[in-house]
Amino acid sequence: MKRSRIALAVTAAAAMIGVAACGSGSSDPLAAGSSPVQAGSRTIVVGSANFPESALLAEIYAGALSARGVTVQKKLNIGSRETYIPALKDGSIDLIPEYTGVLDQYFNKSAKATDSNAVYAELKAAVPATMTILNKSAAQDKDAVVVTKGTAAKLGLKSIADLQTYAKDLTLGGPPEWKTRPTGVPGLKKFYNLDFKDFRPLDAGGPLSVQALKNGQVDAVNLFTTDPSIADNGFVILDDPKNLFAAQNVVPLITKSKVTPTISASLNAISAKLDTATLGELVKEVVVDKKDPVVVAKEFLAKNGLG
Amino acid sequence: MINRILAWLTDRNHWQGSDGILRRLVEHLGYSLTAVLIAALIAIPLGLYIGHTGRGRFLVVNLAGAARAIPSLGLLYLAVLWLGPKLSGDIAFLAPAGLVLVVLAIPPILSGAYAGVEGVDPDARDAATGMGMRGTEVLRHVEFPCALPLIMSGIRSATLQVIATATIAAVVGLGGLGRFLIDGLAVRDTPQTASGAILVAALALAVDMVLALVQRSVVSRGLTGRYAKAPTVETDNYTETGAKPPTPVLQPIA
Numbered sequence: 403m404k405r406s407r408i409a410l411a412v413t414a415a416a417a418m419i420g421v422a423a424c425g426s427g428s429s430d431p432l433a434a435g436s437s438p439v440q441a442g443s444r445t446i447v448v449g450s451a452n453f454p455e456s457a458l459l460a461e462i463y464a465g466a467l468s469a470r471g472v473t474v475q476k477k478l479n480i481g482s483r484e485t486y487i488p489a490l491k492d493g494s495i496d497l498i499p500e501y502t503g504v505l506d507q508y509f510n511k512s513a514k515a516t517d518s519n520a521v522y523a524e525l526k527a528a529v530p531a532t533m534t535i536l537n538k539s540a541a542q543d544k545d546a547v548v549v550t551k552g553t554a555a556k557l558g559l560k561s562i563a564d565l566q567t568y569a570k571d572l573t574l575g576g577p578p579e580w581k582t583r584p585t586g587v588p589g590l591k592k593f594y595n596l597d598f599k600d601f602r603p604l605d606a607g608g609p610l611s612v613q614a615l616k617n618g619q620v621d622a623v624n625l626f627t628t629d630p631s632i633a634d635n636g637f638v639i640l641d642d643p644k645n646l647f648a649a650q651n652v653v654p655l656i657t658k659s660k661v662t663p664t665i666s667a668s669l670n671a672i673s674a675k676l677d678t679a680t681l682g683e684l685v686k687e688v689v690v691d692k693k694d695p696v697v698v699a700k701e702f703l704a705k706n707g708l709g
Numbered sequence: 710m711i712n713r714i715l716a717w718l719t720d721r722n723h724w725q726g727s728d729g730i731l732r733r734l735v736e737h738l739g740y741s742l743t744a745v746l747i748a749a750l751i752a753i754p755l756g757l758y759i760g761h762t763g764r765g766r767f768l769v770v771n772l773a774g775a776a777r778a779i780p781s782l783g784l785l786y787l788a789v790l791w792l793g794p795k796l797s798g799d800i801a802f803l804a805p806a807g808l809v810l811v812v813l814a815i816p817p818i819l820s821g822a823y824a825g826v827e828g829v830d831p832d833a834r835d836a837a838t839g840m841g842m843r844g845t846e847v848l849r850h851v852e853f854p855c856a857l858p859l860i861m862s863g864i865r866s867a868t869l870q871v872i873a874t875a876t877i878a879a880v881v882g883l884g885g886l887g888r889f890l891i892d893g894l895a896v897r898d899t900p901q902t903a904s905g906a907i908l909v910a911a912l913a914l915a916v917d918m919v920l921a922l923v924q925r926s927v928v929s930r931g932l933t934g935r936y937a938k939a940p941t942v943e944t945d946n947y948t949e950t951g952a953k954p955p956t957p958v959l960q961p962i963a
Contacts, residue, residue: 484897575882578895602725603892604882613793614882617801 432624445557449486449495451476453687454695455543455628459499459652461699463476466668482579482606483508486503490533490657497669500655502538504545505529507584515595516645518542522653534658536666538651539673541681543628545585545592545647546639547574553621554638560596561641565622569596575611575620578603585647593646598622628678631687652676675706714907717900728888730908736884737912741872744810745818748871749864749933753814760856761848764828770823781874789881798854806878813874814867821863825856841963854929861924865917872913876905878884886912 446467449666450460457478458626464474472703477495480486487508502521507513515521522538529535547562554560557568565572566576580586581601590596602619607626614621616635625632625639654669684702687693702708717723724730759766779853788805795805829852837851876887889905894896 482895484895486896507902578892581892582896602882603879603895604889609790610881613789613801617797619799619801619882 419554446497447472447475449498450481452479454688458695461695462560465699465703466672468670496660497656499652501650503650516648518649518651526577536654536671538592538653539676541652541676541678543648544650545624546627547622548625548637548639549622550590551636553668565596565661569598572621573600574598574622575602575604575614576624577606587645593644628682629684630690650685669706713900714903715903733884733886733888737875737886740875740878740885744871745814745868748811749818752818753822756819757826759825773819777898781809782877785877802881802883810871814871817866818863820857825859826852829855846860857928865920867915868956870915883931
């Protein structure tokens, strides 16, 4: 009696493993394509990355498009670039606010340009055939390596290059994807020859990163230049003389088949009105004043006659 | 996909180094066992007290039951935002993670302890009192050993849950096997994520088996009926052989 039960259990387990093995094949079960949005061809799905500025820009795009009569669906806070670009490719999202420099480095492994116009031109050539970028805006939000005022004073740090002698005793913090990204740990090694003692994966320039720097858990952290916490806490942004972080103009990345004259006119108008100072102000309202991003977006559009 | 996962798990580079599986395993075990230990230190005495005296049963038991429903990840963010600014250094993230895991581990151990003590055979308690033992002595010598199977089962249940949940420590930048889950998800490295999940499951099962062995050795044999030799069968030495039992010779009391 006992033996046949064991045999039955073993057979069941083997059958389940067998089904799982042939069922998955070579597909990626986490691929965004497993549940594509059945949006009509006139609907635009706007996505965003998992940090407040990206979500805010997505809200601004969505608000402007809605005001022009386009049906908009929002899918905010998807994740890192490695997560949402496949979503863009398979149609789960159609439009996402992006940054020229890092996007260029993502599509073009041998990206070289560092100034705004050159990066934009290089990016335009590197974007896959199914996608396109519209006009860039003057607003830039770059990655930065940030230290506390105390650390900067103690070690005499002004630029990232100054970290070279101290890096082996310092801990670097950043988003988990920085471990492998060309603008992350490998980039710091290649451009500035920095070998940090330890890398602490935190979040994408969010509250965890700010706290880790404040509490001394990390000595240097990756924050975004428009982050209001930098000014609030007296952090010091280290200069980037070798332009590891190239120009990062905000630009809409959109599936080519979804572009219509209305949409491009609307988004280009937004890009024309956005500059770094304005973007910084808007991000401050969301992150520091804790205002609803939808409301902040609406106010920006109303002020500029775009919505 | 399974091939890619196996390839990731068997790659020697993934096991060594400051980012390797071995180091993460040790960190994970460290977080989990510390949390269970602290929870046991809190919950076992409390459970023994409640079971023995019957006081505070309603309040504590229902609180512990409700605490099972607390979402660990949400509590972790709250704890980091609250405790973080008050502490500095590594403890600023270790303390919130530890707090969350301890809160997770307390309910099963507490339930095991008080249910175990409550479920002790009343005859055993009666016999103990009859032998002259007082309250705490009854607790120490009779009730606690009798409650041990349920206490151990509570500890095993808590350890299993804590090992599975300690992956959230990686969300706040700590180590542990959750690192493979989070980092793999961030860069869409599915073999890494899947391997992390498999390792957590394997660790949980392995530790549970070890605790099962501990339970087997610690729990009294009187309860489990586990003896080294087979119980002896009473035999009558005379029926088979046909011999006659010796006649009892009554002697006068001298």
